[in-house]
Amino acid sequence: MARKWILLFILGVIAVLMAAPLVLTVFTSLKPTTELVNPAWYPPRDMTFEHYLRVWTEGGFSRYFANTLIISAVDAVVMIAIASLAAYAMVFMEFRGKMLLQLLFVLGLMIPVTAVVLPLFQIVRSMGLLNTHLGVILADLALAVSVFVFMFTSYFAGVPKALHEAARIDGATEFQIYRRVVMPIATPAVVTTALLEFLWSWNDLLLRLLIMTREEMRTLSVGLLNFQGTMTRDVTGLSSGTVIMAIPVVLLFLVFQRSFVRGMTAGAVK
Amino acid sequence: MLLDPNSRLAQRLNPILFLLPALSIYVVFAIYPTVSVIEYSFTDWDGISPERSYIGLENYRKMFSDRVFWEAFRNTFVWSGVILVINVGLGLVIAAMLARVWKARLLIQTCIVLPVVISPMAVATIWRWMYQPNGVINQLLDGIGLGALARPWLGDPSVVLYALAFAHSWSTIGLSVIIFLAGLQAVDEDLYEASRVDGATPLQQFRYVTMPALRPVTAVVFILTLTQSFKVFDIVWATTQGGPIRFSEILSTYMYKRGALENDYGYGSAIGVALLVIVSIATIIYLRLQNRKDQ
Numbered sequence: 001m002a003r004k005w006i007l008l009f010i011l012g013v014i015a016v017l018m019a020a021p022l023v024l025t026v027f028t029s030l031k032p033t034t035e036l037v038n039p040a041w042y043p044p045r046d047m048t049f050e051h052y053l054r055v056w057t058e059g060g061f062s063r064y065f066a067n068t069l070i071i072s073a074v075d076a077v078v079m080i081a082i083a084s085l086a087a088y089a090m091v092f093m094e095f096r097g098k099m100l101l102q103l104l105f106v107l108g109l110m111i112p113v114t115a116v117v118l119p120l121f122q123i124v125r126s127m128g129l130l131n132t133h134l135g136v137i138l139a140d141l142a143l144a145v146s147v148f149v150f151m152f153t154s155y156f157a158g159v160p161k162a163l164h165e166a167a168r169i170d171g172a173t174e175f176q177i178y179r180r181v182v183m184p185i186a187t188p189a190v191v192t193t194a195l196l197e198f199l200w201s202w203n204d205l206l207l208r209l210l211i212m213t214r215e216e217m218r219t220l221s222v223g224l225l226n227f228q229g230t231m232t233r234d235v236t237g238l239s240s241g242t243v244i245m246a247i248p249v250v251l252l253f254l255v256f257q258r259s260f261v262r263g264m265t266a267g268a269v270k
Numbered sequence: 271m272l273l274d275p276n277s278r279l280a281q282r283l284n285p286i287l288f289l290l291p292a293l294s295i296y297v298v299f300a301i302y303p304t305v306s307v308i309e310y311s312f313t314d315w316d317g318i319s320p321e322r323s324y325i326g327l328e329n330y331r332k333m334f335s336d337r338v339f340w341e342a343f344r345n346t347f348v349w350s351g352v353i354l355v356i357n358v359g360l361g362l363v364i365a366a367m368l369a370r371v372w373k374a375r376l377l378i379q380t381c382i383v384l385p386v387v388i389s390p391m392a393v394a395t396i397w398r399w400m401y402q403p404n405g406v407i408n409q410l411l412d413g414i415g416l417g418a419l420a421r422p423w424l425g426d427p428s429v430v431l432y433a434l435a436f437a438h439s440w441s442t443i444g445l446s447v448i449i450f451l452a453g454l455q456a457v458d459e460d461l462y463e464a465s466r467v468d469g470a471t472p473l474q475q476f477r478y479v480t481m482p483a484l485r486p487v488t489a490v491v492f493i494l495t496l497t498q499s500f501k502v503f504d505i506v507w508a509t510t511q512g513g514p515i516r517f518s519e520i521l522s523t524y525m526y527k528r529g530a531l532e533n534d535y536g537y538g539s540a541i542g543v544a545l546l547v548i549v550s551i552a553t554i555i556y557l558r559l560q561n562r563k564d565q
Protein backbone atom coordinates (compact mmCIF):
# COMPACT_ATOMS: atom_id res chain seq x y z
CA MET A 1 0.00 0.00 0.00
CA ALA A 2 2.82 2.38 0.93
CA ARG A 3 4.31 1.57 -2.45
CA LYS A 4 1.21 2.90 -4.21
CA TRP A 5 1.52 6.19 -2.35
CA ILE A 6 5.20 6.56 -3.26
CA LEU A 7 4.27 5.95 -6.89
CA LEU A 8 1.47 8.48 -6.70
CA PHE A 9 3.81 10.99 -5.08
CA ILE A 10 6.46 10.64 -7.83
CA LEU A 11 3.81 10.96 -10.51
CA GLY A 12 2.38 13.99 -8.75
CA VAL A 13 5.77 15.69 -8.81
CA ILE A 14 6.16 14.89 -12.51
CA ALA A 15 2.68 16.25 -13.24
CA VAL A 16 3.43 19.48 -11.39
CA LEU A 17 6.74 19.90 -13.23
CA MET A 18 5.03 19.27 -16.58
CA ALA A 19 2.30 21.80 -15.83
CA ALA A 20 4.63 24.39 -14.31
CA PRO A 21 5.83 26.12 -17.52
CA LEU A 22 2.23 26.70 -18.59
CA VAL A 23 1.06 27.82 -15.16
CA LEU A 24 3.98 30.23 -14.79
CA THR A 25 3.25 31.69 -18.21
CA VAL A 26 -0.37 32.31 -17.22
CA PHE A 27 0.80 33.87 -13.91
CA THR A 28 3.14 36.26 -15.71
CA SER A 29 0.52 37.28 -18.23
CA LEU A 30 -1.80 38.33 -15.41
CA LYS A 31 0.71 40.24 -13.31
CA PRO A 32 0.87 44.03 -13.20
CA THR A 33 4.35 45.16 -14.26
CA THR A 34 5.19 46.09 -10.67
CA GLU A 35 4.95 42.46 -9.58
CA LEU A 36 7.50 41.23 -12.11
CA VAL A 37 10.30 41.62 -9.57
CA ASN A 38 8.80 38.74 -7.58
CA PRO A 39 9.92 35.20 -8.43
CA ALA A 40 7.99 33.78 -11.35
CA TRP A 41 6.18 31.20 -9.18
CA TYR A 42 4.45 33.88 -7.10
CA PRO A 43 0.83 34.02 -8.21
CA PRO A 44 -0.35 37.44 -9.38
CA ARG A 45 -1.70 39.46 -6.47
CA ASP A 46 -3.50 42.23 -8.36
CA MET A 47 -4.68 40.31 -11.36
CA THR A 48 -4.90 42.40 -14.51
CA PHE A 49 -5.99 41.73 -18.07
CA GLU A 50 -4.34 44.87 -19.44
CA HIS A 51 -1.56 42.90 -21.18
CA TYR A 52 -4.09 40.76 -22.99
CA LEU A 53 -5.97 43.85 -24.08
CA ARG A 54 -2.74 45.47 -25.20
CA VAL A 55 -1.48 42.61 -27.42
CA TRP A 56 -4.99 41.93 -28.70
CA THR A 57 -5.51 45.48 -29.95
CA GLU A 58 -2.16 47.26 -30.39
CA GLY A 59 -0.15 44.06 -30.77
CA GLY A 60 -2.30 42.95 -33.72
CA PHE A 61 -3.19 39.62 -32.15
CA SER A 62 -6.89 40.02 -32.96
CA ARG A 63 -5.99 39.96 -36.66
CA TYR A 64 -3.52 37.10 -36.22
CA PHE A 65 -6.17 35.20 -34.33
CA ALA A 66 -8.75 35.73 -37.08
CA ASN A 67 -6.30 34.65 -39.80
CA THR A 68 -5.34 31.53 -37.88
CA LEU A 69 -8.94 30.65 -37.13
CA ILE A 70 -10.03 31.02 -40.77
CA ILE A 71 -7.18 28.86 -42.05
CA SER A 72 -7.54 26.16 -39.40
CA ALA A 73 -11.32 25.90 -39.67
CA VAL A 74 -11.32 25.70 -43.47
CA ASP A 75 -8.45 23.19 -43.32
CA ALA A 76 -10.38 20.95 -40.97
CA VAL A 77 -13.67 21.03 -42.90
CA VAL A 78 -12.17 20.59 -46.35
CA MET A 79 -9.84 17.87 -45.10
CA ILE A 80 -12.80 15.81 -43.88
CA ALA A 81 -14.45 16.09 -47.29
CA ILE A 82 -11.51 15.34 -49.57
CA ALA A 83 -9.91 12.64 -47.44
CA SER A 84 -13.15 10.74 -46.87
CA LEU A 85 -14.15 10.92 -50.54
CA ALA A 86 -10.75 9.59 -51.61
CA ALA A 87 -10.85 6.86 -48.98
CA TYR A 88 -14.34 5.88 -50.10
CA ALA A 89 -13.08 5.33 -53.62
CA MET A 90 -10.11 3.36 -52.36
CA VAL A 91 -12.29 1.02 -50.29
CA PHE A 92 -15.56 0.63 -52.18
CA MET A 93 -14.70 1.14 -55.83
CA GLU A 94 -12.81 -0.94 -58.32
CA PHE A 95 -10.47 0.80 -60.72
CA ARG A 96 -7.14 0.30 -62.37
CA GLY A 97 -4.01 1.62 -60.69
CA LYS A 98 -5.40 1.35 -57.18
CA MET A 99 -2.21 -0.18 -55.83
CA LEU A 100 -0.15 2.55 -57.44
CA LEU A 101 -2.37 5.21 -55.92
CA GLN A 102 -2.03 3.65 -52.51
CA LEU A 103 1.73 3.79 -52.89
CA LEU A 104 1.51 7.42 -53.92
CA PHE A 105 -0.39 8.22 -50.74
CA VAL A 106 2.12 6.30 -48.63
CA LEU A 107 4.76 8.60 -50.09
CA GLY A 108 2.89 11.48 -48.51
CA LEU A 109 3.44 9.99 -45.07
CA MET A 110 7.17 10.22 -45.66
CA ILE A 111 7.52 13.75 -47.01
CA PRO A 112 8.56 16.13 -44.24
CA VAL A 113 7.23 19.66 -44.72
CA THR A 114 10.61 20.97 -43.71
CA ALA A 115 12.36 19.31 -46.65
CA VAL A 116 10.03 20.51 -49.41
CA VAL A 117 9.16 23.93 -48.12
CA LEU A 118 11.46 25.82 -50.53
CA PRO A 119 9.88 24.57 -53.79
CA LEU A 120 6.45 24.67 -52.17
CA PHE A 121 6.96 28.37 -51.58
CA GLN A 122 7.88 28.79 -55.27
CA ILE A 123 4.70 27.04 -56.42
CA VAL A 124 2.50 29.10 -54.14
CA ARG A 125 4.24 32.25 -55.39
CA SER A 126 3.96 31.33 -59.07
CA MET A 127 0.22 30.85 -58.60
CA GLY A 128 -0.04 34.30 -57.08
CA LEU A 129 -1.15 32.86 -53.75
CA LEU A 130 1.46 34.47 -51.51
CA ASN A 131 -0.18 36.30 -48.61
CA THR A 132 -3.50 34.58 -49.16
CA HIS A 133 -5.35 32.21 -46.87
CA LEU A 134 -5.89 29.92 -49.84
CA GLY A 135 -2.16 29.46 -50.42
CA VAL A 136 -1.56 28.22 -46.90
CA ILE A 137 -4.73 26.11 -46.90
CA LEU A 138 -3.84 24.25 -50.10
CA ALA A 139 -0.31 23.55 -48.86
CA ASP A 140 -1.63 22.36 -45.48
CA LEU A 141 -4.16 20.05 -47.09
CA ALA A 142 -1.64 18.54 -49.49
CA LEU A 143 0.95 17.80 -46.85
CA ALA A 144 -1.40 16.05 -44.44
CA VAL A 145 -4.04 14.48 -46.70
CA SER A 146 -2.28 11.10 -46.79
CA VAL A 147 -2.58 10.63 -43.06
CA PHE A 148 -6.32 11.19 -43.16
CA VAL A 149 -6.95 9.14 -46.29
CA PHE A 150 -5.46 6.19 -44.44
CA MET A 151 -7.39 7.03 -41.28
CA PHE A 152 -10.70 6.98 -43.19
CA THR A 153 -9.63 3.93 -45.18
CA SER A 154 -9.16 1.90 -42.03
CA TYR A 155 -12.56 3.06 -40.74
CA PHE A 156 -14.37 2.32 -43.99
CA ALA A 157 -12.76 -1.10 -44.18
CA GLY A 158 -14.78 -1.95 -41.07
CA VAL A 159 -18.12 -1.12 -42.73
CA PRO A 160 -19.84 -4.37 -43.69
CA LYS A 161 -19.61 -4.84 -47.45
CA ALA A 162 -23.16 -6.22 -47.41
CA LEU A 163 -24.51 -2.87 -46.21
CA HIS A 164 -22.87 -1.13 -49.11
CA GLU A 165 -24.04 -3.79 -51.56
CA ALA A 166 -27.63 -3.57 -50.31
CA ALA A 167 -27.73 0.19 -50.76
CA ARG A 168 -26.41 -0.15 -54.29
CA ILE A 169 -29.01 -2.75 -55.20
CA ASP A 170 -31.65 -0.34 -53.90
CA GLY A 171 -30.48 2.01 -56.64
CA ALA A 172 -28.58 4.49 -54.51
CA THR A 173 -25.78 6.38 -56.20
CA GLU A 174 -22.26 6.13 -54.82
CA PHE A 175 -22.53 9.66 -53.43
CA GLN A 176 -25.79 8.82 -51.67
CA ILE A 177 -24.22 5.73 -50.14
CA TYR A 178 -21.23 7.81 -49.09
CA ARG A 179 -23.37 10.44 -47.42
CA ARG A 180 -26.21 8.40 -45.95
CA VAL A 181 -24.63 5.05 -45.14
CA VAL A 182 -20.89 5.24 -44.79
CA MET A 183 -20.17 8.68 -43.34
CA PRO A 184 -22.59 8.36 -40.40
CA ILE A 185 -20.71 5.25 -39.31
CA ALA A 186 -17.37 7.03 -39.58
CA THR A 187 -18.18 9.81 -37.09
CA PRO A 188 -15.15 9.03 -34.86
CA ALA A 189 -12.85 9.39 -37.87
CA VAL A 190 -14.53 12.68 -38.76
CA VAL A 191 -14.02 14.04 -35.25
CA THR A 192 -10.40 12.91 -35.12
CA THR A 193 -9.65 14.40 -38.52
CA ALA A 194 -11.21 17.72 -37.61
CA LEU A 195 -9.33 17.97 -34.32
CA LEU A 196 -5.96 16.86 -35.62
CA GLU A 197 -5.98 18.94 -38.79
CA PHE A 198 -7.19 21.96 -36.86
CA LEU A 199 -4.40 21.48 -34.32
CA TRP A 200 -1.63 21.03 -36.89
CA SER A 201 -2.82 23.99 -38.86
CA TRP A 202 -3.17 26.17 -35.77
CA ASN A 203 0.34 25.36 -34.60
CA ASP A 204 2.43 25.43 -37.78
CA LEU A 205 5.10 28.08 -38.23
CA LEU A 206 7.46 27.32 -41.13
CA LEU A 207 4.95 27.33 -44.00
CA ARG A 208 3.28 30.48 -42.73
CA LEU A 209 6.59 32.19 -42.20
CA LEU A 210 7.31 31.80 -45.91
CA ILE A 211 3.84 32.40 -47.34
CA MET A 212 2.40 35.07 -45.02
CA THR A 213 4.94 37.88 -45.22
CA ARG A 214 2.54 40.82 -45.04
CA GLU A 215 1.72 42.12 -41.59
CA GLU A 216 -2.05 41.86 -41.98
CA MET A 217 -1.87 38.25 -43.18
CA ARG A 218 0.22 36.89 -40.30
CA THR A 219 -1.00 33.95 -38.28
CA LEU A 220 -0.53 33.65 -34.52
CA SER A 221 2.68 31.64 -34.91
CA VAL A 222 4.27 34.23 -37.21
CA GLY A 223 2.87 37.09 -35.16
CA LEU A 224 4.27 35.68 -31.95
CA LEU A 225 7.68 35.10 -33.55
CA ASN A 226 7.73 38.65 -34.81
CA PHE A 227 6.52 40.06 -31.50
CA GLN A 228 9.29 38.15 -29.79
CA GLY A 229 11.85 39.60 -32.18
CA THR A 230 10.82 43.21 -31.76
CA MET A 231 9.58 43.26 -28.16
CA THR A 232 12.14 40.93 -26.62
CA ARG A 233 11.88 42.45 -23.14
CA ASP A 234 8.09 42.67 -23.05
CA VAL A 235 7.66 39.60 -20.84
CA THR A 236 4.03 40.23 -19.98
CA GLY A 237 3.08 40.90 -23.59
CA LEU A 238 4.87 37.77 -24.77
CA SER A 239 3.23 35.55 -22.17
CA SER A 240 -0.21 36.99 -22.98
CA GLY A 241 0.39 36.30 -26.67
CA THR A 242 1.46 32.76 -25.85
CA VAL A 243 -1.65 32.16 -23.77
CA ILE A 244 -3.89 33.61 -26.50
CA MET A 245 -2.34 31.18 -28.95
CA ALA A 246 -2.62 28.21 -26.58
CA ILE A 247 -6.14 28.70 -25.18
CA PRO A 248 -8.22 27.42 -28.13
CA VAL A 249 -6.25 24.20 -28.57
CA VAL A 250 -6.01 23.60 -24.83
CA LEU A 251 -9.80 23.95 -24.53
CA LEU A 252 -10.34 21.62 -27.49
CA PHE A 253 -7.97 19.14 -25.91
CA LEU A 254 -9.69 19.22 -22.53
CA VAL A 255 -13.12 18.72 -24.10
CA PHE A 256 -12.14 16.06 -26.62
CA GLN A 257 -9.25 14.41 -24.78
CA ARG A 258 -10.28 10.89 -25.76
CA SER A 259 -10.51 11.62 -29.48
CA PHE A 260 -7.31 13.61 -29.35
CA VAL A 261 -5.37 10.83 -27.71
CA ARG A 262 -6.67 8.31 -30.23
CA GLY A 263 -5.95 10.63 -33.14
CA MET A 264 -2.49 11.62 -32.01
CA THR A 265 -1.50 7.98 -31.76
CA ALA A 266 -2.94 7.16 -35.17
CA GLY A 267 -1.69 10.27 -36.95
CA ALA A 268 1.63 10.36 -35.14
CA VAL A 269 3.58 9.80 -38.30
CA LYS A 270 3.23 13.41 -39.44
CA MET B 271 -30.35 11.44 -61.93
CA LEU B 272 -29.76 11.29 -65.65
CA LEU B 273 -27.08 8.72 -65.29
CA ASP B 274 -27.93 5.20 -64.21
CA PRO B 275 -25.78 4.82 -61.08
CA ASN B 276 -24.84 1.28 -61.95
CA SER B 277 -24.00 1.89 -65.59
CA ARG B 278 -20.50 1.15 -66.78
CA LEU B 279 -19.84 4.78 -67.49
CA ALA B 280 -20.77 5.75 -63.95
CA GLN B 281 -18.58 3.01 -62.57
CA ARG B 282 -15.60 4.33 -64.49
CA LEU B 283 -16.32 7.98 -63.79
CA ASN B 284 -17.04 7.70 -60.07
CA PRO B 285 -13.55 6.84 -58.83
CA ILE B 286 -12.20 9.86 -60.68
CA LEU B 287 -14.81 12.20 -59.20
CA PHE B 288 -14.22 10.93 -55.68
CA LEU B 289 -10.44 11.02 -55.92
CA LEU B 290 -9.97 14.22 -57.88
CA PRO B 291 -10.20 16.81 -55.07
CA ALA B 292 -7.70 15.09 -52.80
CA LEU B 293 -5.44 13.91 -55.56
CA SER B 294 -5.13 17.19 -57.44
CA ILE B 295 -4.22 19.19 -54.33
CA TYR B 296 -1.88 16.44 -53.20
CA VAL B 297 -0.04 16.14 -56.50
CA VAL B 298 0.37 19.88 -57.03
CA PHE B 299 1.33 20.89 -53.48
CA ALA B 300 3.08 17.80 -52.13
CA ILE B 301 4.35 15.48 -54.85
CA TYR B 302 5.43 18.20 -57.26
CA PRO B 303 7.47 20.10 -54.63
CA THR B 304 9.13 16.83 -53.66
CA VAL B 305 10.18 16.22 -57.24
CA SER B 306 11.19 19.88 -57.53
CA VAL B 307 13.41 19.86 -54.47
CA ILE B 308 15.36 17.01 -56.04
CA GLU B 309 15.52 18.83 -59.37
CA TYR B 310 16.58 22.16 -57.83
CA SER B 311 19.34 20.41 -55.95
CA PHE B 312 21.07 19.81 -59.29
CA THR B 313 20.96 23.51 -60.25
CA ASP B 314 22.64 26.75 -59.21
CA TRP B 315 19.33 28.61 -58.99
CA ASP B 316 19.11 31.60 -56.64
CA GLY B 317 15.35 31.26 -56.22
CA ILE B 318 14.50 34.50 -58.00
CA SER B 319 16.08 34.93 -61.43
CA PRO B 320 14.36 33.31 -64.41
CA GLU B 321 17.56 31.52 -65.32
CA ARG B 322 19.10 28.48 -63.80
CA SER B 323 21.62 26.00 -65.08
CA TYR B 324 22.17 22.40 -64.22
CA ILE B 325 25.42 21.83 -62.44
CA GLY B 326 25.15 18.10 -61.82
CA LEU B 327 26.28 16.94 -58.41
CA GLU B 328 28.10 20.16 -57.60
CA ASN B 329 25.76 21.06 -54.71
CA TYR B 330 26.20 17.64 -53.17
CA ARG B 331 29.99 17.85 -53.57
CA LYS B 332 29.83 21.24 -51.85
CA MET B 333 27.62 19.81 -49.13
CA PHE B 334 29.91 16.92 -48.33
CA SER B 335 32.88 19.25 -47.96
CA ASP B 336 30.92 21.94 -46.08
CA ARG B 337 32.05 22.06 -42.46
CA VAL B 338 28.86 23.82 -41.37
CA PHE B 339 26.71 21.14 -42.97
CA TRP B 340 28.52 18.45 -41.00
CA GLU B 341 28.19 20.48 -37.81
CA ALA B 342 24.45 20.75 -38.44
CA PHE B 343 24.35 17.05 -39.28
CA ARG B 344 26.15 16.12 -36.08
CA ASN B 345 23.97 18.50 -34.04
CA THR B 346 20.84 16.96 -35.53
CA PHE B 347 21.96 13.52 -34.36
CA VAL B 348 22.98 14.71 -30.89
CA TRP B 349 19.66 16.56 -30.64
CA SER B 350 17.72 13.44 -31.67
CA GLY B 351 19.79 11.28 -29.30
CA VAL B 352 18.94 13.42 -26.29
CA ILE B 353 15.26 13.46 -27.21
CA LEU B 354 15.27 9.68 -27.73
CA VAL B 355 16.73 9.03 -24.29
CA ILE B 356 14.15 11.25 -22.61
CA ASN B 357 11.06 10.38 -24.65
CA VAL B 358 11.65 6.63 -24.89
CA GLY B 359 13.41 6.01 -21.56
CA LEU B 360 11.57 8.39 -19.28
CA GLY B 361 8.38 8.00 -21.33
CA LEU B 362 8.36 4.25 -20.67
CA VAL B 363 9.03 4.68 -16.96
CA ILE B 364 6.28 7.29 -16.57
CA ALA B 365 3.79 5.14 -18.50
CA ALA B 366 4.67 2.06 -16.43
CA MET B 367 4.08 4.01 -13.22
CA LEU B 368 0.89 5.57 -14.53
CA ALA B 369 -0.49 2.15 -15.46
CA ARG B 370 -0.25 1.04 -11.81
CA VAL B 371 -2.14 4.00 -10.43
CA TRP B 372 -5.89 4.60 -10.40
CA LYS B 373 -6.31 7.63 -8.20
CA ALA B 374 -5.91 10.95 -9.98
CA ARG B 375 -4.73 9.11 -13.07
CA LEU B 376 -6.66 11.25 -15.53
CA LEU B 377 -5.43 14.45 -13.90
CA ILE B 378 -1.80 13.34 -13.98
CA GLN B 379 -2.13 12.11 -17.55
CA THR B 380 -3.69 15.40 -18.61
CA CYS B 381 -0.77 17.37 -17.16
CA ILE B 382 1.71 15.19 -19.04
CA VAL B 383 -0.12 15.14 -22.38
CA LEU B 384 -1.32 18.76 -22.45
CA PRO B 385 2.00 20.24 -23.68
CA VAL B 386 1.71 18.05 -26.80
CA VAL B 387 -1.02 20.30 -28.20
CA ILE B 388 0.83 23.54 -27.49
CA SER B 389 2.31 25.11 -30.61
CA PRO B 390 6.10 24.72 -30.94
CA MET B 391 6.18 28.48 -31.39
CA ALA B 392 4.52 28.97 -28.00
CA VAL B 393 6.81 26.32 -26.51
CA ALA B 394 9.76 28.29 -27.83
CA THR B 395 8.51 31.53 -26.27
CA ILE B 396 7.87 29.88 -22.91
CA TRP B 397 11.26 28.18 -22.69
CA ARG B 398 13.18 31.12 -24.03
CA TRP B 399 11.73 33.09 -21.16
CA MET B 400 12.45 30.39 -18.58
CA TYR B 401 16.03 29.92 -19.80
CA GLN B 402 16.90 33.62 -19.55
CA PRO B 403 19.88 34.52 -17.34
CA ASN B 404 17.45 35.91 -14.74
CA GLY B 405 14.71 33.44 -15.68
CA VAL B 406 12.80 30.83 -13.70
CA ILE B 407 15.33 28.03 -14.11
CA ASN B 408 18.17 30.07 -12.66
CA GLN B 409 15.92 31.56 -9.94
CA LEU B 410 14.99 28.03 -8.98
CA LEU B 411 18.60 26.82 -8.92
CA ASP B 412 19.52 29.78 -6.72
CA GLY B 413 16.59 29.03 -4.46
CA ILE B 414 17.69 25.45 -3.77
CA GLY B 415 21.35 26.36 -3.29
CA LEU B 416 22.55 25.22 -6.68
CA GLY B 417 23.25 28.75 -7.90
CA ALA B 418 26.63 27.57 -9.21
CA LEU B 419 24.83 25.69 -11.96
CA ALA B 420 22.96 28.77 -13.13
CA ARG B 421 23.93 30.01 -16.57
CA PRO B 422 22.49 31.67 -19.65
CA TRP B 423 21.12 28.38 -20.93
CA LEU B 424 20.61 29.46 -24.53
CA GLY B 425 23.80 31.51 -24.69
CA ASP B 426 26.16 28.83 -23.45
CA PRO B 427 27.64 26.89 -26.41
CA SER B 428 28.14 23.72 -24.36
CA VAL B 429 24.52 23.40 -23.19
CA VAL B 430 22.33 25.21 -25.71
CA LEU B 431 21.56 22.14 -27.82
CA TYR B 432 20.69 20.05 -24.77
CA ALA B 433 18.59 22.82 -23.27
CA LEU B 434 16.54 23.08 -26.47
CA ALA B 435 16.24 19.29 -26.78
CA PHE B 436 14.93 19.23 -23.23
CA ALA B 437 12.31 21.86 -24.04
CA HIS B 438 11.27 19.89 -27.11
CA SER B 439 11.01 16.72 -25.02
CA TRP B 440 8.81 18.52 -22.53
CA SER B 441 6.36 19.22 -25.31
CA THR B 442 6.46 15.77 -26.94
CA ILE B 443 6.97 13.17 -24.20
CA GLY B 444 3.21 13.01 -23.64
CA LEU B 445 2.82 11.29 -26.99
CA SER B 446 5.31 8.56 -26.01
CA VAL B 447 3.52 8.09 -22.71
CA ILE B 448 0.16 7.64 -24.46
CA ILE B 449 1.53 5.07 -26.89
CA PHE B 450 3.31 3.16 -24.12
CA LEU B 451 0.14 3.23 -22.00
CA ALA B 452 -1.87 1.73 -24.85
CA GLY B 453 0.78 -0.96 -25.15
CA LEU B 454 0.75 -1.65 -21.42
CA GLN B 455 -3.00 -2.15 -21.40
CA ALA B 456 -2.47 -5.05 -23.79
CA VAL B 457 0.00 -6.82 -21.47
CA ASP B 458 -1.53 -9.91 -19.91
CA GLU B 459 -2.39 -9.21 -16.27
CA ASP B 460 -1.82 -12.91 -15.45
CA LEU B 461 1.88 -12.50 -16.15
CA TYR B 462 2.12 -9.96 -13.33
CA GLU B 463 0.08 -12.19 -11.04
CA ALA B 464 2.29 -15.19 -11.79
CA SER B 465 5.50 -13.24 -11.25
CA ARG B 466 4.15 -11.85 -7.98
CA VAL B 467 3.42 -15.38 -6.78
CA ASP B 468 7.00 -16.27 -7.69
CA GLY B 469 8.17 -13.42 -5.47
CA ALA B 470 9.33 -10.94 -8.09
CA THR B 471 9.94 -7.35 -6.96
CA PRO B 472 8.29 -4.52 -8.90
CA LEU B 473 11.64 -3.71 -10.51
CA GLN B 474 12.08 -7.33 -11.58
CA GLN B 475 8.53 -7.31 -12.95
CA PHE B 476 9.38 -4.23 -14.97
CA ARG B 477 12.55 -5.84 -16.28
CA TYR B 478 11.21 -9.35 -17.01
CA VAL B 479 7.52 -8.83 -17.76
CA THR B 480 6.87 -5.26 -18.86
CA MET B 481 9.93 -4.63 -21.00
CA PRO B 482 9.83 -7.80 -23.14
CA ALA B 483 6.08 -7.40 -23.69
CA LEU B 484 6.57 -3.82 -24.78
CA ARG B 485 9.40 -4.43 -27.20
CA PRO B 486 7.30 -3.86 -30.36
CA VAL B 487 5.73 -0.70 -28.93
CA THR B 488 9.13 0.56 -27.84
CA ALA B 489 10.44 0.13 -31.37
CA VAL B 490 7.50 2.16 -32.68
CA VAL B 491 8.02 4.99 -30.17
CA PHE B 492 11.75 4.97 -30.86
CA ILE B 493 11.51 5.41 -34.58
CA LEU B 494 8.58 7.83 -34.31
CA THR B 495 10.52 10.06 -31.92
CA LEU B 496 13.49 9.89 -34.26
CA THR B 497 11.55 11.00 -37.35
CA GLN B 498 9.76 13.73 -35.40
CA SER B 499 12.96 15.16 -33.98
CA PHE B 500 14.66 15.24 -37.38
CA LYS B 501 11.93 17.44 -38.79
CA VAL B 502 12.05 20.05 -36.05
CA PHE B 503 12.47 23.66 -37.14
CA ASP B 504 10.18 25.93 -35.15
CA ILE B 505 11.54 25.68 -31.64
CA VAL B 506 15.17 26.15 -32.67
CA TRP B 507 14.42 28.93 -35.11
CA ALA B 508 12.25 30.82 -32.62
CA THR B 509 14.81 30.66 -29.82
CA THR B 510 18.40 30.72 -31.07
CA GLN B 511 18.17 30.58 -34.88
CA GLY B 512 20.96 28.02 -34.63
CA GLY B 513 23.21 30.12 -32.41
CA PRO B 514 25.21 31.07 -30.50
CA ILE B 515 27.49 30.93 -33.55
CA ARG B 516 26.39 27.50 -34.83
CA PHE B 517 26.11 25.51 -31.64
CA SER B 518 22.43 24.73 -32.08
CA GLU B 519 22.39 24.68 -35.89
CA ILE B 520 20.39 21.69 -37.14
CA LEU B 521 19.73 20.59 -40.72
CA SER B 522 16.36 22.36 -41.03
CA THR B 523 17.60 25.73 -39.77
CA TYR B 524 20.70 25.55 -41.96
CA MET B 525 18.56 24.69 -44.97
CA TYR B 526 16.27 27.65 -44.26
CA LYS B 527 19.20 30.03 -43.89
CA ARG B 528 20.93 29.00 -47.09
CA GLY B 529 17.85 28.47 -49.21
CA ALA B 530 15.37 31.08 -48.06
CA LEU B 531 17.52 33.83 -46.55
CA GLU B 532 20.78 33.69 -48.51
CA ASN B 533 19.14 32.77 -51.84
CA ASP B 534 21.47 29.82 -52.34
CA TYR B 535 18.41 27.92 -53.49
CA GLY B 536 20.06 24.99 -55.20
CA TYR B 537 22.27 24.33 -52.22
CA GLY B 538 19.40 24.69 -49.76
CA SER B 539 17.48 22.15 -51.84
CA ALA B 540 20.38 19.69 -51.62
CA ILE B 541 20.19 19.95 -47.82
CA GLY B 542 16.42 19.46 -48.14
CA VAL B 543 17.03 16.27 -50.11
CA ALA B 544 19.39 15.01 -47.40
CA LEU B 545 16.64 15.60 -44.86
CA LEU B 546 14.07 13.93 -47.12
CA VAL B 547 16.22 10.82 -47.47
CA ILE B 548 16.89 10.46 -43.75
CA VAL B 549 13.27 11.01 -42.74
CA SER B 550 11.93 8.72 -45.50
CA ILE B 551 14.13 5.83 -44.42
CA ALA B 552 13.09 6.29 -40.80
CA THR B 553 9.41 6.49 -41.78
CA ILE B 554 9.57 3.32 -43.87
CA ILE B 555 11.02 1.49 -40.88
CA TYR B 556 8.27 3.01 -38.70
CA LEU B 557 5.47 1.91 -41.02
CA ARG B 558 6.85 -1.63 -41.20
CA LEU B 559 7.14 -1.86 -37.42
CA GLN B 560 3.63 -0.47 -37.02
CA ASN B 561 2.31 -3.09 -39.45
CA ARG B 562 4.06 -5.92 -37.65
CA LYS B 563 2.73 -4.68 -34.32
CA ASP B 564 -0.84 -4.59 -35.60
CA GLN B 565 -0.74 -8.14 -36.92
